Amino acid sequence: MTSDADAYPSVAEVAAAASAFAYSRPVLSTLRVVGRSRQGRPLHLLTVGRGRRHILVVAGPHSDERVGPATALRLAHRVAADSRLHAGAGASWHFLLCLDPDGTVRSEAGPPVRRTPAEHFRHAYRPPADEQPEWAPSIRPPDDQLPESQALVSLIDELRPELQCSLHGNDLGGSWVQLTRDIPGLAEPLGKLSAERDVPVQTGTYDALYWTVSGPGVYLMPAPGQRAQFENLPEDVNRSTWIRPHRYGGMTALFEVPMWASRDVADTTAHPDPAHALAALAALLRRHADRTHALLDAVRPLVPDPGSPATRPLLRITGGMPTIMRSVADDWDGLHPSPVPLTVAHLNALDIAARRISLRATGIMLRLLDGRGGSAARTLHDACSAQHARWAAELAAGHELTWVPVPDQVDLQSETVLAAFRLLNET
Template identity: 80%
Template sequence: MADAYPSVAEVAAAASAFARSHPGLCALREIGRSREGRPLRVLTVGRTGAGRRNVLVVAGPHSDERIGPATALKLAGRVAADPLLHARAGAAWHFLLCLDPDGTIRSEAGPAVRRTPAEHFRHAYRPPADEQPEWAPSIRPADDQLPESRALVDLIDELRPFLQCSLHGNDLGGSWIQLTRDIPGLAEPLGKLSAERDVPVQTGTYDALYWPSSGPGVYVMPAPGERAQFESLPEDVNRSTWIRPHRYGGMTALFEVPMWASRKVADTAPHPDPARAMAGLAALLRRQSDRTGVLLDRVRPLLPDPGSPAARPLLRIAAELAGICRDVADDWDRLHPSPVPLTLAHLSALDIAARRISLRVTGVLLRLLDGLPGPAEARVRASCEQQLTRWAGELEAGHHLAWVPVTDQVGLQSETVLAAFRLLNEG
């Protein structure tokens, strides 16, 4: 088996074949269409009906995090083969195979098998926050929702899941889980399953810095009114699709597994000088913002039609990411004194988050330049490629990254989902 993520087409074909081979137990249906007309498919495993409790698994919420659809297929096989997970548990499982197929297909560009970090950022595609279906309801007006978001919300309202599992994959770091309600005891299987695959448990995160922890790598959403995230992030978790199951007594668990592991995100030792470290990260962000701004200014006039359907969204992504660096730098400045004790893991996670932004900008600029002829275009392309290679190299060297094989990513994520289900179902 190649050490690669399956494509959107491969996942759809595998799910169709799986449903046909399990008549009476499995069914595949379409619940809507993406903005570009691609089907949103749900694979159900287990008998449905009155008295059944539903589990909803959402794969592909972020288009550059491609592990989820592979995990969904693995989970479907595990559930179908074990009546303890469906019939005897009184449960049915529903797998939304890819929430953002349009974006995911764009991330399929480039090498199909194990990429380097530079190749990943060169080819990965991640739309702005208000075009990410899972987060868009927390940002966009109620009367201007994405069709993918509406389909997911309608599915939650139909199924009323007691557990929604959102399958994410961070590019660099470790394994961790975010919960909208606590599942006591989940940290233990997370630690065991991660150790078996030599993946560090991430004890410091950018996304959940303000979330209380119920155990190593497990973060529980703060109570309403308490701070949940940095000011530079536009999302409101209380309006996201994560919270929708709460209407029916359910909850959401978000499962993160890394593409490349870094031991640094597991180091719980207190940082010796967090104020100086944060000041250094803020300065780094501002320098990189200046540099990506210069590159963007060089790319924009070379585009034959900046307003075209192909160029316009990419320009928006690049401009927003280049601009957000300064907002994030301001967040970093406000972290002293910090409301939480900053560990070496926290600073490592924040360093990764800072460097990731500019790498994404540079990858988008190279995507804009793809196929453009001429010496001026070649010079700017070379500058962007050199910058991306340099920044990716600094990231690799600074965090001692180790690739996690796709089979291990899938195994860790799928088994952790099952651990959460068992704890919640038995509780």
């Protein structure tokens, strides 16, 4: 599947396309199941090439970031069509087509084509961090790992990849890359490829505020023992699946592309008053936390079966949101004076992150209320819907957003992966 449609393919469509791809290229490619999800869905691995060097591409690590599976298919076609990328490089490319199919299927609800930000957050599904297969090994006890995480770790141990590519997609912002080891020169193709598709390179991020900058939009994970993230983020990146390839001399690269581009995350101008801006964001988050808590208190009694498999994870997500908001607000209170010079890009990235948490909360609450009968449920549904629309409008008003067509997202991400591979070949 190399569709030019402005829509993300479903989990089922990706699996069908991979099956057709492998069937038509039996000498060059194979398709196998390397594990099962918690709900029994197969984890498909598509392999292209027969070389002894292994490249592992992981799609769908976050269920609300749906560009990755489409990018994996595009890369499979690009590699198969160019022998320099497999036989000429002595390489085999392995595409784990969706690491979290259960969550991704939940995110397939809603309009299948271009959505508004409000519609995206209304229907996207993102589980808590300890239920996200890529991150869970760094959070959960070793004897309580998700089957998807176990499949990925086993695959890394089997293949010993010299490069693991994790395909992510941020909802609002720009393009950037996170590396566990440097790939010198990667910032140049990232900038060129992004500019050609009118996508800003994100020079300020919530995820990598404390990371070393290799070049515009390229961030290097701190060494063990150095601060890597905000205190509210529970995961230890040094225990994550990102670091696993280091056991075998390999590395990991995370590739981010946006759904909606926002120019202000590329503004490297020093922020004129970061202390005031941070205090305002912390106050906004606390107001949103109070409102979310009040709405959730009203929603819970109207959920008929809170312990059901369909409902329990939704309640867990929303139940933790007010606490997360307040923890993030505490982090930002302590961010001045900052260990890094804060730019306009940094503050805009933090603003987006703050408002995104709130929208995820109202989106999940609307799911909990969908289809509930009775005047109380309908009234509360209307209140949550109005709050969701208001917060989405405030987000859009504060950031000049431009939709990036899905084919452009896929093209940018796949070509950046290939640029990283080529640069590694030169070293």
